[in-house]
Amino acid sequence: METSALSFYLISAFILITGLLTVFTKKLFRAAIWLLSSLIGIAALYFVMEVDFAAAVQIIVYVGGIVVLIIFSIFLTNNEGVSMPAPLSKRKIFSAIAVLCGAGYTVMLLDQHVWMAHSANAYDPSVKKIGYLLVSNSPDSYVLPFEVVSILLLAAMIGAIVIAIKARPEEK
Amino acid sequence: MSGVPLTHIIIVSSLLFFIGAYGFLTRRNLIAMLMSVELMLNSVNINFIAFNKYLFPDNLDGLVYTIFIIAIAAAEAAVAIAIIINLFRNTRSIDAEDADQLKN
Amino acid sequence: MNLPMNLLLIPLLPFATFLLLGIFGRKYLSPVAGIIGTTSLLVSAILSLQAAYSYFIQHTGEVYTSIVAWKMTWLPFSQDVSIDIGFMLDPISVMMLVVVTVVSLMVHLYSLGYMKGEDRFATYYAFLSLFTFSMLGLVVSVNIFQIYMFWELVGVSSFLLIGFYFDKPSAVAASKKAFIVTRFADLGFLIGILILSYHAHTLDFPTLIQRLTASDSTYLTSAIGSSFLGFSALTWGLVLVFMGGAGKSAIFPLHIWLPDAMEGPTPVSALIHAATMVVAGVFLVARLFPIYAISCPGALELVMWTGAISAMFAAIIACTQTDIKRVLAYSTMSQIGYMMFALGVAGYGGENGLGFTASMFHLFTHAFFKALLFLGAGAVIHMIHSNEMKDMGGLRKSMPITHITFLIACLAIAGIPPFAGFFSKEEILSAAWNANKAIYYIALITAGITAFYMFRLYYNIFWSKEAKHDSHIHDEHSHGEGTLTMKIPLLILSIGAIGAGFIPFGNFVSSDGHHLHLPFEIANAIMPIGVAIAGILMATALYKKENDKSDKIVAALGGIYKGAYHKFYIDEIYLFVTKKILFNLIGRPAAWIDKNIVDGAMNGIASLVMWKANLIKSIQSGKVQDYALYFYIGVFGLAILAIYLVK
Numbered sequence: 001m002e003t004s005a006l007s008f009y010l011i012s013a014f015i016l017i018t019g020l021l022t023v024f025t026k027k028l029f030r031a032a033i034w035l036l037s038s039l040i041g042i043a044a045l046y047f048v049m050e051v052d053f054a055a056a057v058q059i060i061v062y063v064g065g066i067v068v069l070i071i072f073s074i075f076l077t078n079n080e081g082v083s084m085p086a087p088l089s090k091r092k093i094f095s096a097i098a099v100l101c102g103a104g105y106t107v108m109l110l111d112q113h114v115w116m117a118h119s120a121n122a123y124d125p126s127v128k129k130i131g132y133l134l135v136s137n138s139p140d141s142y143v144l145p146f147e148v149v150s151i152l153l154l155a156a157m158i159g160a161i162v163i164a165i166k167a168r169p170e171e172k
Numbered sequence: 173m174s175g176v177p178l179t180h181i182i183i184v185s186s187l188l189f190f191i192g193a194y195g196f197l198t199r200r201n202l203i204a205m206l207m208s209v210e211l212m213l214n215s216v217n218i219n220f221i222a223f224n225k226y227l228f229p230d231n232l233d234g235l236v237y238t239i240f241i242i243a244i245a246a247a248e249a250a251v252a253i254a255i256i257i258n259l260f261r262n263t264r265s266i267d268a269e270d271a272d273q274l275k276n
Numbered sequence: 277m278n279l280p281m282n283l284l285l286i287p288l289l290p291f292a293t294f295l296l297l298g299i300f301g302r303k304y305l306s307p308v309a310g311i312i313g314t315t316s317l318l319v320s321a322i323l324s325l326q327a328a329y330s331y332f333i334q335h336t337g338e339v340y341t342s343i344v345a346w347k348m349t350w351l352p353f354s355q356d357v358s359i360d361i362g363f364m365l366d367p368i369s370v371m372m373l374v375v376v377t378v379v380s381l382m383v384h385l386y387s388l389g390y391m392k393g394e395d396r397f398a399t400y401y402a403f404l405s406l407f408t409f410s411m412l413g414l415v416v417s418v419n420i421f422q423i424y425m426f427w428e429l430v431g432v433s434s435f436l437l438i439g440f441y442f443d444k445p446s447a448v449a450a451s452k453k454a455f456i457v458t459r460f461a462d463l464g465f466l467i468g469i470l471i472l473s474y475h476a477h478t479l480d481f482p483t484l485i486q487r488l489t490a491s492d493s494t495y496l497t498s499a500i501g502s503s504f505l506g507f508s509a510l511t512w513g514l515v516l517v518f519m520g521g522a523g524k525s526a527i528f529p530l531h532i533w534l535p536d537a538m539e540g541p542t543p544v545s546a547l548i549h550a551a552t553m554v555v556a557g558v559f560l561v562a563r564l565f566p567i568y569a570i571s572c573p574g575a576l577e578l579v580m581w582t583g584a585i586s587a588m589f590a591a592i593i594a595c596t597q598t599d600i601k602r603v604l605a606y607s608t609m610s611q612i613g614y615m616m617f618a619l620g621v622a623g624y625g626g627e628n629g630l631g632f633t634a635s636m637f638h639l640f641t642h643a644f645f646k647a648l649l650f651l652g653a654g655a656v657i658h659m660i661h662s663n664e665m666k667d668m669g670g671l672r673k674s675m676p677i678t679h680i681t682f683l684i685a686c687l688a689i690a691g692i693p694p695f696a697g698f699f700s701k702e703e704i705l706s707a708a709w710n711a712n713k714a715i716y717y718i719a720l721i722t723a724g725i726t727a728f729y730m731f732r733l734y735y736n737i738f739w740s741k742e743a744k745h746d747s748h749i750h751d752e753h754s755h756g757e758g759t760l761t762m763k764i765p766l767l768i769l770s771i772g773a774i775g776a777g778f779i780p781f782g783n784f785v786s787s788d789g790h791h792l793h794l795p796f797e798i799a800n801a802i803m804p805i806g807v808a809i810a811g812i813l814m815a816t817a818l819y820k821k822e823n824d825k826s827d828k829i830v831a832a833l834g835g836i837y838k839g840a841y842h843k844f845y846i847d848e849i850y851l852f853v854t855k856k857i858l859f860n861l862i863g864r865p866a867a868w869i870d871k872n873i874v875d876g877a878m879n880g881i882a883s884l885v886m887w888k889a890n891l892i893k894s895i896q897s898g899k900v901q902d903y904a905l906y907f908y909i910g911v912f913g914l915a916i917l918a919i920y921l922v923k
Contacts, residue, residue, distance in 0.1 A: 005175040012184040019188050019211050023195035028204060035207045038188075042214050049181075051221050054238055058217075061242045066210060066249045073203055073253040077260045085267065087198035095197035095905060102912055103190040107183055109919070115178050115227060123229035133232050134239075142236050149243050156247030160254035197905050205901075272898035 008048050015041040026083040028074055036067045051125045181222040189215035202256045202266040206249065213245045283345050283363055286323050286373060287412035289316040290380075294405035301398025309398035310391075313405055314384040320408070321377035324370075331370045332784050339790055342366035342482060344418055356477045362418030364481065367785040368562050368636055372415035375643045376552050378772075380408045382765035383547040386651050389759035390543050390658060400440060400541070407433035411552050415559060420469050421479045423560065427465070427524065430556060431458050434548050438540040450536035457533040461523020465560075468516030471509055472567075475499035481563065489570040496571060507574075514568055514575035518561060518582075525557025526609045527616055528586035532847050534609055538601040538663075542654030545601060550608050550650050551643035558615040558639055565632060565787060569624035580620020584718045587613025591725040595732065599663045600653050603733050604646070607689065610726060611642050614719065618704040621711035622787060629787030631711065634703030637781040641696035644772030645688040651766055652682040656737055658762075665736040672738040677763050679738050681770040686734045688773040690727035691808045693801070699777035706800050723804050727811030735819035 018038035025031040039062045046055035087095075132138070134146050188211055195208030217238045224234025260266050293316045301309050331340075347362030384404060391400055410429035417423035432455075439451030473479050476487045476495045487495040488510065499510040507515075519530070526534035537549050548554070561568065561579060568576040587610045594606035615635045622631025655678045660667055672679040688695035691702070701723060708716040782792035818829070895906070 002175050008176045008181075012180075016184065016187055016191065019191045022207055022211060023191055023199070028201055031204055031207060035210065038211065039214065042218065045218065046221065049221060049225055051225065051235060054217075054221055054235055057239055057242055061246055062210070062214075065246055069249055069253055070203060070207060070210075073256060076257055077203070077266050084199070084201045084204060085269075087200055088269075091901060091905070092198050095194055098905065098908055098912070099190045099194040099197070102193070102908075103187060105912075105916070106186045106190070110179050110182050110186065113179070117227050117229075119228065119230045121229050123225045125225075125232055125235050129232055130235060130239075133236055142240075145240060149240050153243060153247050156251050160250040163251070163254040163258050193908060197901055197908065200901075268900050271900065 004048055008045070011041055011044050011048060014038075015045065028082075028084055029071070032067065032071050032074060035070070036063060039063055039067060050123070053125055053127050053130055178222060178226040181226075182219060185215040185218035185222070188212075188218070200267050200269055202259070202268055202271070203253075205268065206252050206256070209252075210245065210249070213241060217241055282323050283327055283365070283416075286320045286327070286377065287363075287409050287416070289320045290405040290409040290412065292316065294402050294409060297398050297402035297405065301402050302396065306398045309401045310384070310388045313401035314381070314388065316405070317377065317381045317384050317408060320412075321381045324373040324377045327365070328370050328374050331365055332367075339788075340367045340784075342369075344482075347418055357473065357479055359421045359479060360419040361422055363416045364418040365416070368559065369415045371636060371640060371785055372559060373412065375640060376408065376411050376415065379551040379643050379647045379769075380404070380411075380547055382647060382651070382769055383543045386546075386654070386762050386765040387541075387543045389762035390654055391541060392759070396440070400437075403433055403436045403440070404544070404547070407437065407548060407553070411556070414556060418481055419479050420473065420481060420484060423563070424462075424466065424469060427520070427556065427560075428462065430553050431455060431462070431524070434458075434537070434553055437544040437548060438537045440540055440544065444539065446536075447539040450533075450539040454533035454537045457530060458523045461530050462520050464516040464523070465520020468513045468518075468520065471513035471516065472499075475502075475509055475513070485564065485566050488567045500571075508572075510567075510572050511575050514564070514572050515578060517564065518557075518575065518579055521557030521560040522582065522616075523557070524560075525554050525612045525616070526586075527557065527582055527613060528589050528609075529846060531586065531590065531609050532850055535597075535602045535605045538599070538605050542601065542650060542657055545605070546647045546650030546654065549605065550646040554608060554612055555615065555639050555643070558612060558619065558635065561616070561619050562632065562636060565619065565622075566624055568619075569622065569632075569787065576620050576622075578620075580617045580712070580715060583613045583616025583618070583620055584715050585613070586610070587617065587722045588718050588725075589613075591722045591729065594729040595725060598665045600656070600665060600668070600733060600737065601650075601663050603729060604649055604653060607649075607726065607730065608646055610722060611638070611646065611689070614701070614704055614722070615639050615642070617715055617719070618707055621708050621715060623711075625788040625790075627792075629792060630703065631707035632787040633782050633785055633792055634700060634707045636785045637703055638697075638700035640779075640781070641688070641700045641773070641776045644769050644776050645685040645695075645697055648681055648685040648766060648769035648773050649689070651762075651769065652678050652685065653737075655762055655766070665733075668737045670739065675738075677766060681766040682734060682738070684770045684773050686730045689730050690812060691723055691804055692727075692812075693805065694774070694777065696773050696775070696777035698801075698805075700781075702801050702804060705804055709800065720803060720807055724807035724811040727808040728815050731812045731815035732819050735815060739820050 015038055018034045018041060021034040022031050022038055025034060039058065043055045043058040043063070046052070046058060132141065134142050136143065192208045192211030192215065195211065196205050199205045199208060220234040220238045220241070224232065228234065256266055259271060263270060265271075293313050297305060297309050297313065305312065331343075343365040345363045345365055347360055350359050350361050352358035384401070387400065387404070391397055394400060407430065410426050410433055414423055414426035414430055417426060435451050435455040438454050439447050441447045469479075472484065472488070475498050476484050478484050478487065487493050488499060490496065496510070499513070500508045502509045504512055521527075523530040534549060534554065538545055540549075568579065590606040590609035590613060594603050594610065597603045597606060615638050618631045618635035618638060620631070622629055622633075622635070655675065656668060656671065657663055659671075659675065662668070684695065688697040691698045693699075705716060705719055705723070708719050786792040895902070
């Protein structure tokens with residue numbers, strides 16, 4: 001087995017284990033740290049898959065942005081050290097059944113499926129190509145969705161501010 | 173990396189997705205639920221990139237979509253956290269069990 | 277001259293007045309409501325007098341035929357059966373037109389003074405107009421269903437007028453009682469109509485009478501042929517129609533509403549519960565008289581006996597009542613009993629029809645003197661502010677006109693010549709003498725009792741306790757004897773009470789339309805006059821001066837007096853029957869069925885739904901994660917479906 005394949009399996013195991021820990025850890029702050037690890041693992045997976053740009057974005061946005069945001073919110077709601085209440089056992093059982101069925105079924109389907117590659121060319125996710133694809137005036141560029149997403153981000157930012165700074169209603 | 177079959181990558185991402193789904197369904201803390209959502213989104217991203225790399229290497233559409241998803245996830249996280257903080261300020265709780273005003 | 281148009285105006289003018297006053301009266305026309313009502317009725321009265329003149333006096337030929345002046349088919353059901361609205365003139369309807377419009381005019385005029393200052397003055401006149409319209413519509417009906425409709429309208433306006441003082445609980449109760457009792461009787465009437473029209477295949481009066489009297493008629497054969505509980509359909513129909521009439525006319529045992537109906541304003545009692553509406557039952561029997569007399573003497577016998585019992589029974593009760601309006605109410609009931617049994621003893625055609633003529637004659641004269649009595653009593657009540665005899669006495673000096681007119685009316689009802697009541701009562705008695713001796717003696721005794729209680733009333737009001745009322749008379753609240761508009765009707769009606777007897781009634785009204793010479797023999801008249809004078813003398817002895825003789829007699833009579841005072845407990849019997857028997861046997865089971873089966877089914881459905889809802893309610897927990905789980909399962913299910921179906 002070549003090195004990249006080996007590293008893929010190792011990274012995959014890391015991602016899944018940290019993902020599981022994220023979901024099962026009692027303490028919220030630890031869960032956030034496990035999430036951080038999992039996201040870094042995914043970034044590593046992108047590296048292994050030689051999609052450097054996606055890996056970089058993953059680290060910058062997720063690790064540098066979202067997880068930090070989540071950790072901030074954990075601090076703001078100040079129960080970082082406390083154990084989270086255990087899930088309701090009834091719901092835990094039903095969810096577990098549903099999720100295991102879903103996972104088993106999906107894995108079974110994937111196992112049976114035969115993939116058809118549409119091209120034998122090498123994959124070339126260079127930043128230059130991505131840049132042309134995102135912001136050029138060629139007809140098949142993604143400039144319009146790109147702008148829409150930027151507007152969405154702006155709107156989300158304003159919306160988040162509006163929601164978060166809304167004064168607490170006056171006590172009666 | 174060519175030694176790794178596509179199926180394995182997809183299985184990893186699917187498992188990650190179901191781990192996230194389980195977390196979303198069982199976690200009582202809203203922030204923890206948000207984290208689970210992030211896991212699910214990431215599993216989708218892995219799918220996009222894997223399909224793009226293995227099945228459609230000529231185009232970069234999957235990668236572009238991944239970037240969009242990451243951007244939208246950032247927006248989603250920002251709004252969700254704003255909502256959670258607002259909820260916390262109003263009810264002093266971010267337990268999903270307490271947020272059952274829908275019933276009334 | 278356009279005869280039908282003028283005739284139609286007779287009922288339509290009061291109707292227009294009703295609409296006008298009913299809609300605009302209270303707001304805009306309150307001060308002039310009385311004037312409007314009285315004027316329109318004056319025109320009606322003149323038109324009906326003119327109609328009577330042209331029908332009776334300008335009449336040529338031997339026989340009075342019925343003329344249908346105007347007719348409109350309203351609801352045709354089949355070739356034969358239709359509900360028509362029309363205007364029929366025949367001797368009795370023309371007579372009733374005159375009676376109704378004249379008495380109603382008097383009452384309208386009288387009410388100008390009596391109801392003055394009343395809050396709902398315009399409403400009162402609107403109701404009076406509605407009543408007059410309905411009564412006129414009733415008497416000119418061409419169709420048995422038309423009579424039924426106006427019959428109910430009369431009942432409604434009577435209900436409205438009895439309950440006019442609706443803030444008085446007793447008035448409300450009385451109006452309900454009147455409505456329910458008469459309505460109950462009308463149920464019989466309706467069934468009777470349906471039976472008769474089912475067999476005769478028509479609702480039209482002339483056709484109905486013709487078909488059910490002609491001896492070779494197949495309709496009559498079918499009506500007699502089919503029987504139920506041993507009586508023929510014809511008998512059932514006629515008896516049930518009579519039941520409706522008995523309810524409206526307060527004939528025993530459906531009389532219980534009439535005394536209570538005195539809760540209404542006194543002019544209303546004079547109009548509705550003395551002169552016009554209560555004789556509607558007599559009118560109805562008279563209208564169908566040929567059928568009763570020719571085809572079904574059995575039913576007529578029932579009419580006779582109930583009438584006679586009712587006359588006697590009411591007269592006895594009247595002797596014991598102390599409320600002057602109740603005395604008059606029982607007297608009315610007694611006199612209507614007279615009219616009924618007079619119809620009962622009559623036969624169809626010629627000399628046999630004496631009872632019919634006598635009955636109508638008595639109806640005619642009674643309307644005048646009974647309205648006069650009521651209006652006189654109204655004047656007394658207006659002055660004294662009480663209905664009770666014990667509050668009255670010695671009023672002859674302060675109310676001279678009322679006194680004289682009341683005395684005239686009392687003499688008239690007692691049957692003293694030459695007042696109106698004498699002639700009509702004499703005819704009735706001779707008709708009874710010819711037909712049935714038992715009835716004759718009942719009637720004779722009743723005549724004596726009538727004289728007695730009327731003069732008991734008269735002495736108690738105008739003589740007796742002399743000094744007691746000076747305080748009342750000089751009371752600042754006292755109205756004195758009443759306004760001019762209250763006196764004029766008294767005078768006019770007393771002219772009627774004196775003079776109505778001299779009308780050669782047999783020339784106008786008879787069972788078959790031919791002229792009938794009314795026999796008048798002094799020998800026949802001696803007995804009734806003697807009995808009446810005996811009654812008057814007895815009353816004079818007992819009540820002219822205040823004394824304790826009457827109390828002693830009361831004590832001697834003991835239980836009988838008590839029974840009569842309590843109206844022979846008829847009300848209590850009704851209460852027992854309705855409350856205990858009907859309520860327990862029908863009401864309770866019906867309530868049980870309603871509660872347990874009807875409601876139970878509804879409740880069962882409701883609780884089933886609730887049970888199911890409780891089962892699925894938990895799905896709507898309001899918990900985000902539950903919803904997420906359902907969503908997940910749904911998506912999963914859809915994914916499986918998509919994968920297997922689309923592939």
